[in-house]
Amino acid sequence: MAKQEYVSRNLEWLEAKSREPGVKPLDKGIFYKVLRSGDSKGALPGRGSVVTVHYVGKTINGRAFDSSRGATPPAFRLRELIPGWIIALQQMHVGDRWEVYIPASQAYGKSAQPGIPGGSTLIFDIELLAVN
Template sequence: MRSTYSYFCINLTDMAKQEYIDKNRRWLAEKATEPGVQPLDKGIYYKILKRGNGPSPNRNSVVTVHYTGRTINGKAFDSSRGGVAPAFRLRDLIPGWIIALQQMKVGDKWEVYIPFEQAYGKISQPGIPGGSTLIFEIELIAIG
């Protein structure tokens, strides 16, 4: 049987996690009202930083991108800047990237706001607490 103290600690941890998720949801809802921010499917939003005029990838495409990923506190957790732009098979990425990149054209540079449900969910990743809304600056360089 669990002690009252251990039950209390578990509930506090659960409460802190829920508060963090709620804070991220509020941040995204506020971001969605800013000028230039547009909706995509499944609660994802984006802002166009630079327009391209090339083709758009499909789910099976290999895309070459430059990107920087941040949490809502502005802390960068990953970036390809300063190196060679990596190539990824689109279908192997997080759902938020799959949805956003299929709408982008080669040459586009977007800031994409992805709710945790379309990113890593409630599971923490290195540098990313579970339940995090993610902000990615993504530049679609090439398809193929």
């Protein structure tokens, strides 16, 4: 498949996903669906927070490129992650589990990463376990 066709297919997939029941918008073309709600009165992470999460990352064809499931959940400084994660996680409370749909412009853009072609829309199942 040609690069431009791949990019177009990813954008079309995201547009279709955005119209599904239960899918809600965030900033910059990011969408999410709540899989489980945590404590709505709990703290929200800020850009400088360290977040502990479990996650699975997939491309739109369903192929997983990364996962923390089955291992110790990693901790990340939020500001060091891709923009899509920064935007989504700042809206999540501890215990929330969301499926997040991130356009390439808020992920790796045109750059390919291991297991991720350039221009990919990314799908993440993210569970926020702790904020420090």
